[in-house]
Amino acid sequence: MDILKRLQELFKRFPGIGERQAMRFAYFVATADESYVRSLTEAISAMRKEVRRCARCYALSEKIVDGKCSLCLNPDTDTSILLVIEKDADRERFVKARTHTGTYFVLGGLAPAIEKDAHAHIRIKELHALAEREMSSAGLSEVVLALSATPDGERTEAILLNTLRSLQEKGLVVSVLGKGLSTGTEIEYSDKETLTHALRSRIAFE
Numbered sequence: 512m513d514i515l516k517r518l519q520e521l522f523k524r525f526p527g528i529g530e531r532q533a534m535r536f537a538y539f540v541a542t543a544d545e546s547y548v549r550s551l552t553e554a555i556s557a558m559r560k561e562v563r564r565c566a567r568c569y570a571l572s573e574k575i576v577d578g579k580c581s582l583c584l585n586p587d588t589d590t591s592i593l594l595v596i597e598k599d600a601d602r603e604r605f606v607k608a609r610t611h612t613g614t615y616f617v618l619g620g621l622a623p624a625i626e627k628d629a630h631a632h633i634r635i636k637e638l639h640a641l642a643e644r645e646m647s648s649a650g651l652s653e654v655v656l657a658l659s660a661t662p663d664g665e666r667t668e669a670i671l672l673n674t675l676r677s678l679q680e681k682g683l684v685v686s687v688l689g690k691g692l693s694t695g696t697e698i699e700y701s702d703k704e705t706l707t708h709a710l711r712s713r714i715a716f717e
């Protein structure tokens with residue numbers, strides 16, 4: 512495979528990037544300034560070295576101390592409410608919206624509606640273990656499932672509700688985002704007002 516084609520294949524694996532865009536990126540890199548390309552490769556390798564996942568919330572972070580990210584370590588974070596999101600980009604949306612004052616948990620994906628073995632992809636067991644632990648150690652009282660209003664998001668929500676049922680029986684409130692997220696809405700592309708409204712109008716499951 513020629514080098515340009517190989518680079519195109521690599522770019523094609525980026526989320527949301529198709530064949531033609533990937534080829535444009537490959538041509539761009541091929542003709543860009545030497546210094547730009549050097550900064551790009553250095554930034555990628557530095558990121559791979561310095562950015563790691565938090566052992567508690569699984570978010571990617573540059574500042575991991577004792578395995579935890581700064582948000583998980585911050586003593587001012589409200590540990591009574593935990594927001595469950597699909598991916599890092601979604602966490603970023605909520606952090607920017609400044610609506611949520613509690614902690615986060617990154618699932619690492621959604622259960623694809625067409626696949627049978629959904630559990631293999633996402634951190635369901637880890638979420639259950641964390642919620643159980645923090646109910647007794649950190650005063651956790653509510654878990655909010657903040658997933659996209661898509662078929663995969665809804666399916667994942669159903670799986671998580673089922674998983675958290677035993678903790679619900681012990682008094683944990685499990686809620687989902689309310690008004691504001693219309694069908695098909697992805698968290699990653701939602702604006703601040705929508706997220707704020709959806710979080711404030713969350714609905715607790717019986």
Ligand SMILES: [Zn+2]
Nearest residue numbers: 565568580583
């Ligand atoms: Zn963390």
